[in-house]
Structure formats: structure tokens, C-alpha cells
Amino acid sequence: MTGQTEKVALVTGAARGIGLAAAKRFLAEGWCVALLDIDGETLMRAHAAVAQPRTTLALHCDVADADGVTKAVAAIEKRFGRLDALVNNAGTATFKPLLETTPAEWERVLAVNLTGPFLTVQAAASLMARSGGGSVVNITSISGLRASTLRVAYGTSKAALSHLTKQQAAELASLNIRVNAVAPGPVDTAMAKAVHSAAIRADYQDAIPLNRYGLEEEIADAIFFLCSERASYITGQTLAVDGGFDAAGIGLKTLRGG
Numbered sequence: 001m002t003g004q005t006e007k008v009a010l011v012t013g014a015a016r017g018i019g020l021a022a023a024k025r026f027l028a029e030g031w032c033v034a035l036l037d038i039d040g041e042t043l044m045r046a047h048a049a050v051a052q053p054r055t056t057l058a059l060h061c062d063v064a065d066a067d068g069v070t071k072a073v074a075a076i077e078k079r080f081g082r083l084d085a086l087v088n089n090a091g092t093a094t095f096k097p098l099l100e101t102t103p104a105e106w107e108r109v110l111a112v113n114l115t116g117p118f119l120t121v122q123a124a125a126s127l128m129a130r131s132g133g134g135s136v137v138n139i140t141s142i143s144g145l146r147a148s149t150l151r152v153a154y155g156t157s158k159a160a161l162s163h164l165t166k167q168q169a170a171e172l173a174s175l176n177i178r179v180n181a182v183a184p185g186p187v188d189t190a191m192a193k194a195v196h197s198a199a200i201r202a203d204y205q206d207a208i209p210l211n212r213y214g215l216e217e218e219i220a221d222a223i224f225f226l227c228s229e230r231a232s233y234i235t236g237q238t239l240a241v242d243g244g245f246d247a248a249g250i251g252l253k254t255l256r257g258g
Contacts (some may be wrong), residue, residue, distance in 0.1 A: 008084050009032070010034045010072075010085070011034070011118070012036045012045070012089050014036055014037055017190065018220065019035075020035075022089065022223045022224070025049065032082070035060075036058075036072055037060065038061065038062045056180075057076065057080070063112060069119045084134040085137070085227040086124050086130060086134070086135075087139070087227070088121075088137045091139065092113065094153055094203070095150040096152075102216050105153060110160075113157035114163060129177065129190065134176075135178045135182055135226060135227040136177060136178070136180070138162075138164070139219075139223075139225050140165070141230070144157075144159040144160075144161065144183060144185055145162075145240065158186045161181065167234045172198070178232075180226045180231070182219060182226065182241055183238050184214060184219050185208065185242025185246070187215070204245075207245060209248050212243060
């Protein structure tokens with residue numbers, strides 16, 4: 001067990017992308033971090049690459065599995081003795097037209113993206129409260145704030161997660177647990193690089209006032225801020241970290257003279 005004064009964060013979906021960037025951000029600030037992911041092989045590679053065995057713990061778990069989540073939180077308590085922050089980053093998506101999305105695909109996306117954060121907060125709240133409270137950050141999406149094609153399950157799950165954030169904030173305030181959400185816009189992750197064609201990237205950049213994709217580290221900075229004492233009076237909020245994408249209407253490219 002590490003020193004009881006060291007703060008501890010649990011980051012789900014931590015094997016890659018935004019989750020791994022968030023884990024590294026906490027570690028850089030001297031926190032201990034439990035990295036949880038369903039992809040065990042990638043998780044172990046990420047854990048080894050971080051190379052901080054004293055202050056990290058790798059947990060192979062599906063966030064939609066209630067028993068697995070309960071065991072993961074128990075492992076955190078055994079190893080670190082406390083929990084100060086929970087980042088619900090684990091997510092999945094099926095990008096298909098509404099009329100082609102199967103019930104099984106719909107159910108799985110909601111199970112991971114919505115039920116997962118419900119289960120993790122239920123499992124973690126009592127441990128967090130015992131060390132004086134803490135912060136939860138749910139990773140939603142700009143797709144939960146504005147509709148788009150091919151995102152009926154994903155967008156709906158993220159919109160629901162924004163409301164779950166408010167419910168959790170209202171109910172857990174008495175335990176000194178703050179709950180907020182970060183809604184990323186297009187982010188330059190490995191997945192985005194693999195699936196976004198040059199045309200798609202150009203379309204996004206034309207629609208974003210800052211005219212670029214976000215960086216994983218920029219999302220991680222927002223997550224860490226909401227988990228820090230600097231955000232001590234912020235709860236129940238969704239912070240869009242999207243380069244102004246949600247704020248803007250049509251015609252940006254024309255107005256820029258491009």
C-alpha cells in the first residue's frame with residue numbers, strides 16, 4: 001500500500017488515447033493511478049510503458065460487468081487504501097445508419113457508455129467518501145450535444161451520460177463528491193487518424209472555429225482541472241473541449257474567405 005496522503009485516481013479505458021493521456025497527467029502531478037481497460041494485452045503494454053510500478057495498478061475489466069467493477073474497486077482499496085478521482089473514459093461506438101443498427105449493437109453501446117459509468121460510481125462512491133470525498137469526470141462527447149449521421153447509439157448514450165452526470169452530482173454532493181463531464185470534440189487520437197479520411201478531417205476543420213483537431217493532452221488537462229482543488233465549487237457541469245465546434249453554426253469556411 002502506498003502512502004495514505006498520496007491521492008489516487010481510477011481511469012477507465014486507460015490503455016490508449018484520452019484515457020492513457022489522463023493517466024499520465026495524474027502521474028505527472030504525483031498521483032497514484034489505477035488503469036482499467038477491457039483490452040488486457042494493450043493495457044499491459046501501456047502499464048509497462050508508463051514504468052511506474054509503485055504508483056500504478058493495471059485492472060483488466062469490462063465496465064459493463066457489475067461484478068468485475070466491484071472487484072476492481074476492491075483491488076484499488078487493497079492496494080492504495082483510498083480513491084480521490086474517477087474518470088469514466090471507457091467507451092465504444094457503432095457507426096451505422098439508424099435503420100441498420102441492430103438491437104445487440106444498441107444495447108452494447110449503452111451498456112459500456114452509460115451503464116458503465118453508473119456501475120463505477122456506485123462501486124467507488126463509498127471508498128471515495130471514506131477519504132473525504134473527491135471528483136468524478138464522465139467523458140461524454142460533442143456527439144451527445146449535437147446530432148449527426150451514423151451515431152444513433154453513440155450520440156444517444158453520450159447525451160444520456162450528460163444527464164447522468166447531473167443526477168450523480170445532485171445525489172453525491174452530500175458525500176463531498178463532485179461530478180462533472182468533459183465533452184471532447186474531434187481529437188487527434190490513433191483511432192481518428194485511422195478512420196477519418198482527408199475529406200472528413202477537412203470537413204471537421206472547416207466547422208471548428210480553432211480550425212484543428214484537439215490533442216489528447218488538451219482533454220487530459222481539462223479532466224485534471226475538474227479533479228483538482230481549483231474546481232472545488234464546480235459540479236454537475238459538462239465542459240465542451242472542442243475548439244468551439246458546438247458553439248458555431250454553418251459557414252465558417254466561407255466567412256474565413258477560404
